Amino acid sequence: MSATEKAASGISNVARRFADRKNVRLAVTGLSRSGKTVFTTSFIHNLLSAGLWPERLPFLKSASRGAIIAGEVYPSAPGPSGTPRFPYEESLNAITGKSPSWPQATDRLSAIRLAMRYRTRRKLPRARGRKIQILNVDLVDYPGEWLLDLPLAGKSFATWSAETLELARQEPRAGLAKPWLAHMATLDGPGRAKDAELETAADLYKAYLDSCRAPDVGMVLVQPARFIRPGDVDPDDPILQFCPLEPLPAKAPKGSVYQVMEERYDAYRDLIVRPFYRDHFSGFDEQIVLVDVLSALRLGKAAFDDAQAAIGAILQSFDYGKSGLLSWLTGVRISKVLFAATKADHVSSNQHHNLKRLLEEMVAREANRIRFRGVQTGAVALSSVRCTEDVLGEVQGQTLSMVRGLPAGRDEETALFPGEIPAHFPTDQDWHDGRFKFLDFMPTRISGSARGLPHVGMDEAMEYLIGKRLR
Numbered sequence: 416m417s418a419t420e421k422a423a424s425g426i427s428n429v430a431r432r433f434a435d436r437k438n439v440r441l442a443v444t445g446l447s448r449s450g451k452t453v454f455t456t457s458f459i460h461n462l463l464s465a466g467l468w469p470e471r472l473p474f475l476k477s478a479s480r481g482a483i484i485a486g487e488v489y490p491s492a493p494g495p496s497g498t499p500r501f502p503y504e505e506s507l508n509a510i511t512g513k514s515p516s517w518p519q520a521t522d523r524l525s526a527i528r529l530a531m532r533y534r535t536r537r538k539l540p541r542a543r544g545r546k547i548q549i550l551n552v553d554l555v556d557y558p559g560e561w562l563l564d565l566p567l568a569g570k571s572f573a574t575w576s577a578e579t580l581e582l583a584r585q586e587p588r589a590g591l592a593k594p595w596l597a598h599m600a601t602l603d604g605p606g607r608a609k610d611a612e613l614e615t616a617a618d619l620y621k622a623y624l625d626s627c628r629a630p631d632v633g634m635v636l637v638q639p640a641r642f643i644r645p646g647d648v649d650p651d652d653p654i655l656q657f658c659p660l661e662p663l664p665a666k667a668p669k670g671s672v673y674q675v676m677e678e679r680y681d682a683y684r685d686l687i688v689r690p691f692y693r694d695h696f697s698g699f700d701e702q703i704v705l706v707d708v709l710s711a712l713r714l715g716k717a718a719f720d721d722a723q724a725a726i727g728a729i730l731q732s733f734d735y736g737k738s739g740l741l742s743w744l745t746g747v748r749i750s751k752v753l754f755a756a757t758k759a760d761h762v763s764s765n766q767h768h769n770l771k772r773l774l775e776e777m778v779a780r781e782a783n784r785i786r787f788r789g790v791q792t793g794a795v796a797l798s799s800v801r802c803t804e805d806v807l808g809e810v811q812g813q814t815l816s817m818v819r820g821l822p823a824g825r826d827e828e829t830a831l832f833p834g835e836i837p838a839h840f841p842t843d844q845d846w847h848d849g850r851f852k853f854l855d856f857m858p859t860r861i862s863g864s865a866r867g868l869p870h871v872g873m874d875e876a877m878e879y880l881i882g883k884r885l886r
């Protein structure tokens with residue numbers, strides 16, 4: 416920590432003088448709406464409460480043995496100067512307020528550091544016998560869409576174009592891509608670029624991406640991400656005016672449609688994507704990958720397959736070994752990856768085992784690749800904020816495990832049978848029967864208890880990710 420950071424941190428000098436300090440950088444990875452902001456809020460709140468109410472985190476060993484003394488969030492964000500601080504208090508107030516609601520979808524990057532003060536069990540020769548330690552935990556939050564740019568960092572325009580066009584030929588994308596592809600058929604790749612034509616091509620491509628993301632279509636693998644969430648990039652900047660093109664048999668002449676589009680893609684990759692990942696996505700120590708398995712099931716086979724492909728594409732870009740393509744960019748330190756199926760409270764507890772199994776199957780290939788690089792992986796069914804309780808109910812004369820909570824869009828709590836989760840990939844019959852109809856649940860006054868947010872599996876996730884560092 417720099418001197419200025421120390422001065423700005425506000426963490427008491429006394430605390431610093433009598434304790435030794437370690438840092439851990441945790442990557443919270445997940446597509447948009449997978450639950451990153453809610454996870455980050457609950458992670459901080461529950462960890463800060465670990466000293467006060469350790470019984471709420473039975474699987475976090477240092478909490479259950481009473482070794483956590485207290486925690487505090489730093490008032491300024493870690494990372495490059497000017498990085499906004501994660502709006503922790505605002506998110507927590509939304510969830511626990513008088514009329515509880517979920518935090519808004521994230522539209523910019525933010526970061527936060529919390530400090531945990533705990534009693535160590537380890538012998539500390541170099542720490543001159545001190546038994547009190549401080550662990551700094553750094554977290555970054557960002558719009559999930561931006562993650563989908565990560566694979567572009569190492570890709571040429573030609574490769575990206577070929578992959579994206581191939582995807583656009585498959586349903587349900589093919590139907591949605593028609594207006595854009597029809598315009599593309601009128602463009603002459605080696606011919607002279609005209610601004611108006613390029614602008615129309617980029618606008619139609621963006622409209623195609625938007626239609627892929629419509630809630631009833633549910634495709635998530637859309638690139639480039641800044642077309643959807645520009646952040647601080649001006650949406651009218653030519654750097655956001657390109658789209659994939661069919662390859663040319665010969666080198667594109669200067670000033671041609673192909674050459675201009677390629678130039679813009681290269682600028683996007685080199686000036687937006689790479690610096691972003693270098694500044695904010697490097698040097699992670701541990702990673703949690705959040706997957707909204709239940710929404711993927713609800714949206715049907717095409718959306719489920721797409722979510723699986725998108726997660727695969729992203730994870731291939733993170734670097735878990737020394738030889739990775741992007742090692743210069745993303746760092747090589749990640750030592751543990753935890754896959755988490757989020758929003759587990761949408762189904763009853765007896766389904767959590769299957770939810771975890773299905774997630775394991777969904778990410779099996781990636782997890783295998785990661786383990787081959789010597790990195791440990793795990794899986795968990797997780798609910799950052801538990802909004803339902805299990806109840807027994809009668810459905811057509813049968814007693815079933817149900818969940819009781821406030822479904823989104825309703826004004827009264829309801830008990831309902833959310834259906835069963837298969838432990839393996841659904842069969843064609845399962846998809847056909849439309850048996851996955853999980854509802855979204857809102858936080859209620861119960862979720863807003865002052866004694867740490869109620870959760871499913873947060874303590875397991877904490878123990879897996881940072882447990883050893885708190886001993």
Ligand SMILES: Nc1nc2c(ncn2[C@@H]2O[C@H](COP(=O)(O)OP(=O)(O)OP(=O)(O)O)[C@@H](O)[C@H]2O)c(=O)[nH]1
Pocket residue numbers: 445446447448449450451452453454517518519520521522557558559560757758759760761797798799800801802855856857
């Ligand atoms: N019931 C329940 N719903 C959750 C939970 N976590 C997230 N959700 C739901 O999922 C939605 C998205 O969660 P966020 O944390 O905002 O997702 P995100 O990954 O930050 O999304 P972006 O900011 O768009 O990238 C929320 O608005 C809730 O509806 C949970 O633990 N329980």
Ligand SMILES: [Mg+2]
Pocket residue numbers: 451452453519520521556557558559
């Ligand atoms: Mg968010």
